[in-house]
């Protein structure tokens with residue numbers, strides 16, 4: 363191809379125009395509707411030996427006088443009467459309605475389907491185990507709920523759409539709480555034709571077509587405000603599990619916030635309790651400190667706002683245990699010792715040994731102006747902190763130091779110096795007599 367032929371130039375400019383137009387359309391899509399739905403497939407493996415597959419799906423349900431069981435895909439159900447069992451499952455479902463003006467209405471011209479409520483059946487299929495809930499949490503969780511990183515999927519119904527003419531016309535699901543942000547539909551491995559799920563948002567649509575396949579579990583999740591419909595099923599049975607999706611506190615934000623975790627069951631609990639119960643342990647009270655083992659963004663306002671929720675590992679455990687024992691905890695920056703060669707007195711910590719510079723609060727670094735004749739003490743005077751004698755449980759981890767304050771030193775040559783800090787948990791241990799009182803108030807005894 364020539365670089366300067368006329369015909370090439372004109373085709374390049376047409377291409378460029380098209381490139382610009384398509385890039386604009388993509389940009390507009392990305393800014394408005396980049397993600398309103400997502401989906402995938404999880405292959406079924408009879409002998410499940412990896413995290414990317416799911417075991418055959420078992421459904422047990424209440425039938426008139428017994429509990430019945432079916433395995434999907436049917437080819438993996440070892441019972442000879444498996445087709446009859448599938449028919450029995452369908453027979454035992456009830457007509458499925460839809461919400462209209464606050465009432466549950468059954469109207470087959472709008473929704474032709476049947477359902478089991480979650481109290482009437484159980485299944486071994488778990489969308490968490492299949493990695494679906496994590497995928498939704500990362501891809502779909504809306505930014506307006508930035509407060510929440512987790513997703514709770516609540517099983518809502520087992521639905522059967524069958525040929526001929528099973529369908530659910532265009533509708534929007536009714537959110538069941540302000541934290542509900544979407545719905546998850548899991549299509550069980552049962553052969554059928556038709557029944558595509560069409561999800562629409564802002565002039566765009568995405569069709570999930572699960573026709574034909576019965577060797578994987580297929581799924582789709584979408585935002586609550588998306589209109590969606592199930593097209594007519596033309597053969598077989600289309601079985602789905604539906605889940606309501608709620609935003610919740612999730613991985614990485616459970617410090618001080620985790621109702622599932624009982625502090626009393628943590629191995630550290632008894633150890634701390636025994637220490638507090640010992641009259642010879644800090645008899646007059648004082649500050650016990652633990653430098654955090656993990657790095658947190660404690661020297662930015664946004665990072666500081668996430669503490670203590672983002673504490674993890676032994677940092678989280680210590681925070682949970684001490685607070686369960688009624689001990690006041692401060693999370694504070696502790697300044698790395700600064701050596702000032704100019705003031706002639708060497709490292710400052712020599713002067714104030716056994717004391718630490720504990721910042722008054724977490725947040726953005728403080729900037730201080732100083733002059734060449736100022737001593738390091740003058741610099742510190744501008745930085746809000748206290749001198750504290752802390753009994754440390756560990757030493758700082760050097761990789762966790764972050765800029766706590768910066769000071770501009772003016773003189774013949776202006777220079778900028780940085781004060782670094784470590785994030786620490788400071789436990790305010792009361793005198794023995796007061797600890798005994800607090801223990802009573804918290805409902806435990808110190809012996």
Ligand SMILES: O=C(O)CCC(=O)C(=O)O
Nearest residue numbers: 521535547559592602604
């Ligand atoms: O089963 C499906 O594909 C979706 C059903 C649905 O839209 C609903 O239950 O609200």
Ligand SMILES: [Fe+2]
Nearest residue numbers: 533534535590
């Ligand atoms: Fe729906």
